Amino acid sequence: MLLHLLFSLSLVLTFIENGNAGITSAFVRTQWPSVDIPLANEVFAVPKGYNAPQQVHITQGDYDGKAVIISWITPDEPGSSQVRYGLSEGKYDFTAEGTVTNYTFYNYKSGYIHQCLVTGLQYDTKYYYEIGKGDSARKFWFETPPEVDPDASYKFGIIGDLGQTYNSLSTLQHYMQSGAKSVLFVGDLSYADRYEYNDVGVRWDTWGRFVEQSAAYQPWIWSAGNHEIEFFPNMGEVVPFKSFLYRYPTPYQASRSSNPLWYAIRRASAHIIVLSSYSPFVKYTPQWHWLKQELKNVNREKTPWLIVLMHVPIYNSNEAHFMEGESMRSVFERWFIKHRVDVIFAGHVHAYERSYRISNIHYNVSGGDAYPVPDKTAPIYITVGDGGNQEGLASRFRDPQPDYSAFREASYGHSTLEIKNRTHAFYHWNRNDDGNKVTTDSFTLHNQYWGSARRRRKLNKNHLHSVISERPSIARF
Numbered sequence: 143m144l145l146h147l148l149f150s151l152s153l154v155l156t157f158i159e160n161g162n163a164g165i166t167s168a169f170v171r172t173q174w175p176s177v178d179i180p181l182a183n184e185v186f187a188v189p190k191g192y193n194a195p196q197q198v199h200i201t202q203g204d205y206d207g208k209a210v211i212i213s214w215i216t217p218d219e220p221g222s223s224q225v226r227y228g229l230s231e232g233k234y235d236f237t238a239e240g241t242v243t244n245y246t247f248y249n250y251k252s253g254y255i256h257q258c259l260v261t262g263l264q265y266d267t268k269y270y271y272e273i274g275k276g277d278s279a280r281k282f283w284f285e286t287p288p289e290v291d292p293d294a295s296y297k298f299g300i301i302g303d304l305g306q307t308y309n310s311l312s313t314l315q316h317y318m319q320s321g322a323k324s325v326l327f328v329g330d331l332s333y334a335d336r337y338e339y340n341d342v343g344v345r346w347d348t349w350g351r352f353v354e355q356s357a358a359y360q361p362w363i364w365s366a367g368n369h370e371i372e373f374f375p376n377m378g379e380v381v382p383f384k385s386f387l388y389r390y391p392t393p394y395q396a397s398r399s400s401n402p403l404w405y406a407i408r409r410a411s412a413h414i415i416v417l418s419s420y421s422p423f424v425k426y427t428p429q430w431h432w433l434k435q436e437l438k439n440v441n442r443e444k445t446p447w448l449i450v451l452m453h454v455p456i457y458n459s460n461e462a463h464f465m466e467g468e469s470m471r472s473v474f475e476r477w478f479i480k481h482r483v484d485v486i487f488a489g490h491v492h493a494y495e496r497s498y499r500i501s502n503i504h505y506n507v508s509g510g511d512a513y514p515v516p517d518k519t520a521p522i523y524i525t526v527g528d529g530g531n532q533e534g535l536a537s538r539f540r541d542p543q544p545d546y547s548a549f550r551e552a553s554y555g556h557s558t559l560e561i562k563n564r565t566h567a568f569y570h571w572n573r574n575d576d577g578n579k580v581t582t583d584s585f586t587l588h589n590q591y592w593g594s595a596r597r598r599r600k601l602n603k604n605h606l607h608s609v610i611s612e613r614p615s616i617a618r619f
């Protein structure tokens with residue numbers, strides 16, 4: 143308690159010292175070493191029974207939330223790709239048939255990967271489902287979101303760079319206590335690519351079993367990071383994102399994307415756009431064309447909250463990966479401003495950071511402003527690459543803290559975004575804090591569209607008043 147008081151006091155003093163400058167928190171988590179949990183640990187336990195389904199996870203299966211894609215792996219033989227589901231436990235009135243596939247990666251051979259699209263679901267409903275055969279069958283459930291509606295409330299979690307260490311486990315357990323209904327995952331899943339010489343591919347399977355405790359029961363919305371690229375010519379593996387694309391399907395066709403790595407969904411009152419930091423995005427590329435169109439498809443009257451996910455942060459003041467997001471900023475930032483994006487979540491940097499609303503769209507290589515400036519129409523940029531993977535924390539922030547950085551701290555955690563209605567959402571970043579979930583950075587997010595619409599209406603009203611009051615003087619001319 144005393145430590146917390148001292149810590150809060152130091153934050154206040156820092157703030158007073160720096161005036162309006164951002165806060166660099168001195169808290170650094172050090173309890174557990176950044177090593178992967180041993181393969182034999184119970185968090186990676188293989189479910190009992192011959193060919194029992196494992197690594198079960200779901201994601202949204204369509205544009206509006208009335209479908210899910212259920213995925214799982216059977217280790218011994220292809221088995222069945224059928225999902226039996228219904229509205230009460232043990233009573234499965236419906237079935238859906240999926241597909242099965244597998245792949246090799248260097249000397250690793252995957253299990254049999256099943257994917258089943260379940261469509262025609264009712265909104266706001268709990269479904270129970272069963273997969274697998276006989277004694278090896280396994281049962282789970284999930285809840286569909288409320289119908290797409292401007293005032294639908296919904297709580298998202300945001301996790302990035304998770305990996306499979308004891309810190310990752312702490313993040314996952316804390317997230318599962320948050321009451322959030324769906325994870326926006328900002329890339330770098332298993333860190334299996336760190337195993338080039340031993341246990342090749344194996345850590346994809348352990349990670350799948352690790353996250354099943356959450357991902358089998360609620361959709362995780364996937365975006366890809368650099369650890370998903372797995373470009374290893376020395377091993378004869380030259381197809382980028384191979385394991386990720388086999389294992390983690392996305393509903394990209396529902397948003398007319400040509401590639402699973404970038405796509406959009408609508409869920410409750412949010413329109414979520416997933417971008418790929420490691421796919422071409424400059425002018426005229428498929429991702430550029432797609433985003434241009436998708437931003438036009440956003441209807442803020444239906445989905446007031448416009449959220450963008452990407453792996454590499456555009457505004458980052460950590461020494462780690464500094465300026466890596468600059469190329470995407472130079473291409474897309476103008477659009478983010480124009481379309482009044484509410485918030486952009488990224489990972490990649492193993493620390494937490496939040497920006498003020500700022501933009502740098504006036505910069506050009508021939509001159510002009512080369513520094514971000516306050517901009518009420520800009521999104522807030524949040525980096526949550528602090529899931530807890532084996533590479534450890536990025537603890538060296540640039541000094542002095544740039545004006546655009548509002549809060550930054552090098553410790554592990556996750557965020558939640560609780561949308562209340564079309565105008566307000568509550569945001570929290572929760573530091574794991576050596577075993578206890580601690581809310582460290584929180585604020586009320588005001589919607590960029592409905593906030594500005596209100597401002598616009600007010601402006602119009604004032605303008606009308608001024609026109610009316612100015613009429614006599616206009617008449618004089």
Ligand SMILES: [Fe+2]
Pocket residue numbers: 303330367368369453489490491
């Ligand atoms: Fe990364």
